Amino acid sequence: MTTDGCHLYNVKQYSLLKTGMGVRSYVTSEPFTVGGCCWKIYFYPHGNSKNTRYVSVYLGLEDKNKTLKASFELTLLDQSGKGVHHVMGVYNKPFTITGRSWGYKRFMTKQRLESSDYLKDDSLSFCCNVWVQSCIGKFTIIPPPSQIEKDFKNLLDSETGSDIVFRVKDDTFKAHKVILAARSPVFKAQFYGLVGNPALDELELVDIEPSVFKAMILFIYSDKLPDSYESMGSKSHMIQHLLVAADRFGLDRLKQLCEVKLSEELNVDVLATTLSLAHDHHCSKLKASCMDFAVANLRAVVQTEGFKYVEKSCPLLLSELLQKMAL
Known part of the structure; x- marks a missing residue:
C-alpha cells in the first residue's frame, strides 16, 4: 500500500537569505506529514558543497529512528504562468530512507535561477511530492504533536501562578518571572541577577505602548508574532515598535523576525x-x-x-x- 502527499514551500526574501547566509546554511519548510512520517524541505541558497555556484534542495525525514520505502520528486515552479517547471525526479523509485535527507547538491545554478521566471517578487515556490510505500521493522508509535505552545499560552491567559504585575500606562499585565527570565537576559538580571530583586512583584514600564508590550509578552510565551496589528495603525508601525522592544529586552529571535517582516513591508x-x-x-x-x-x-x-x-x-x-x- 502506498500513501502519497504533496507540500508547497514558498521561500521568501531570497535576496536577504543570499546576503545573510553562508555556504551549507539553510532554511526549512514547515514540517508536513505523509505516510505517518514527518518531513521537511531544506533549501541552501549558497549550496551544500564547496561549489557555491549552485543552490541545493533536499527532502529530510525528521523521524530519525524510522526506516521506510519511499520516493519523491522536487519541482521548482515556474511563476510566469507558462508552466515550464524545473522537475528533479531522480529519486522516483522506492528506496530505503532512514532518518536523513536526500536531494540535489546542484539543483540549479544561482545565475540561471536569478535570471529566470522561477524567481518572482524575491520568492521561490517548491512543490514536493512524496510517496511512502511501507515501513520496515517494528511498528512505530507516533506521539501526539507538541502542546507546549498552547500550554504556555493558557498559563499566561489564566494568570495561574503569576508572580509579577507590569503597569504599562493605563494597562496591567500579569506574568511569571521564571518564564520571563528564561527568555530574556534583561528580565533574568532584573529578577535574579547580582543586583536583582527576586521579591519584586510589581514593575512600571515607561517608553513602551501597552499593545507593543502585550505583543512582546505573547511572543515570550508562544514564540510567535501577533496575528493582528490594528491597534498601532499599521503593521509596519507596530513591527517597528516591537523591534525596539525586542532590542531593549534582549529578545534576539524576536528582533530578527521583526527585521524580516519590515523587509517584506x-x-x-x-x-x-x-x-x-x-x-x-x-x-x-x-x-x-x-x-x-x-x-x-x-x-x-x-x-x-x-x-x-x-x-x-x-x-x-x-x-x-x-x-x-x-x-
Whole structure:
C-alpha cells in the first residue's frame, strides 16, 4: 500500500537569505506529514558543497529512528504562468530512507535561477511530492504533536501562578518571572541577577505602548508574532515598535523576525523610518535591504518627509546612502 502527499514551500526574501547566509546554511519548510512520517524541505541558497555556484534542495525525514520505502520528486515552479517547471525526479523509485535527507547538491545554478521566471517578487515556490510505500521493522508509535505552545499560552491567559504585575500606562499585565527570565537576559538580571530583586512583584514600564508590550509578552510565551496589528495603525508601525522592544529586552529571535517582516513591508512611506531604526539598533541585514530599496526608488524616496528628517538628523546615515548610490 502506498500513501502519497504533496507540500508547497514558498521561500521568501531570497535576496536577504543570499546576503545573510553562508555556504551549507539553510532554511526549512514547515514540517508536513505523509505516510505517518514527518518531513521537511531544506533549501541552501549558497549550496551544500564547496561549489557555491549552485543552490541545493533536499527532502529530510525528521523521524530519525524510522526506516521506510519511499520516493519523491522536487519541482521548482515556474511563476510566469507558462508552466515550464524545473522537475528533479531522480529519486522516483522506492528506496530505503532512514532518518536523513536526500536531494540535489546542484539543483540549479544561482545565475540561471536569478535570471529566470522561477524567481518572482524575491520568492521561490517548491512543490514536493512524496510517496511512502511501507515501513520496515517494528511498528512505530507516533506521539501526539507538541502542546507546549498552547500550554504556555493558557498559563499566561489564566494568570495561574503569576508572580509579577507590569503597569504599562493605563494597562496591567500579569506574568511569571521564571518564564520571563528564561527568555530574556534583561528580565533574568532584573529578577535574579547580582543586583536583582527576586521579591519584586510589581514593575512600571515607561517608553513602551501597552499593545507593543502585550505583543512582546505573547511572543515570550508562544514564540510567535501577533496575528493582528490594528491597534498601532499599521503593521509596519507596530513591527517597528516591537523591534525596539525586542532590542531593549534582549529578545534576539524576536528582533530578527521583526527585521524580516519590515523587509517584506518596505515601501516609500516607511523607508526612511525603517532605515533610521535599522541604523540605530544595529540591524545590518534590514539596513542593507533599506539601502537597496532606497537606491531603486530614489526619486520617490527623496520627496518624503521621512527622508528630509533623516537628511537633517543623521548626516552619517545620509552619507552611507550617498555612497551606496555612487556604487
